[in-house]
Amino acid sequence: MASIFTKIVQGEIPSYKIAEDEKHFAFLDINPNAKGHTLVIPKKEENKIFDLSPEEYKDLMNFSYRVAKALEKTISCERIGMSVIGLEVPHVHVHLVPLQAMEDIQFIKKEKLSQEEFISLAENIANNFE
Structure with a gap:
């Protein structure tokens, strides 16, 4: 069964898309x-981040970097925090x-x-994505 994120990618569930x-x-x-x-x-449905191949992992981090840079240009914050937990959705x-405080x-x-x-x-974020 497709994850909720796969359904978002496929356009079955609406989202506020930033970049693709x-x-x-x-x-x-x-x-x-x-x-x-x-x-x-x-876009490839994979449950755990360390089940990605080394190349897929690097590609995901590179894309995340570009999105984080767009966020920095759009949102006034101390920094952009990153977390990979992955328990709530198996994708x-x-x-x-965007962080102002640890909370x-x-x-x-x-x-x-x-x-x-x-x-x-x-x-606004999409317009700052490069």
Whole structure:
């Protein structure tokens, strides 16, 4: 059965897309820790990050780097934090979280955004993606 992330990549479930290439997809987390919290995934469904080949892992990190740079240009923050946990969805995903404080990366506090805010934010980040 396809993961929720595979369904997002295939367009079966809507998302606030940031960027995409032939192997990767980045979109805003709909339950964000902070404004701009983004998920970066390989399009290939793989459960665990260290089950990716070394080349796939490097490609995912390179794509995540580019997304993080777009986030830095868009969101005022101290830095972009990165976390790979992977327990909640059986599909490799990198969390990129704009950080003001350590609590922003602890997955406890959540930010509330309207649909209009999500759309505007996704467009602004996408415009800074290189």
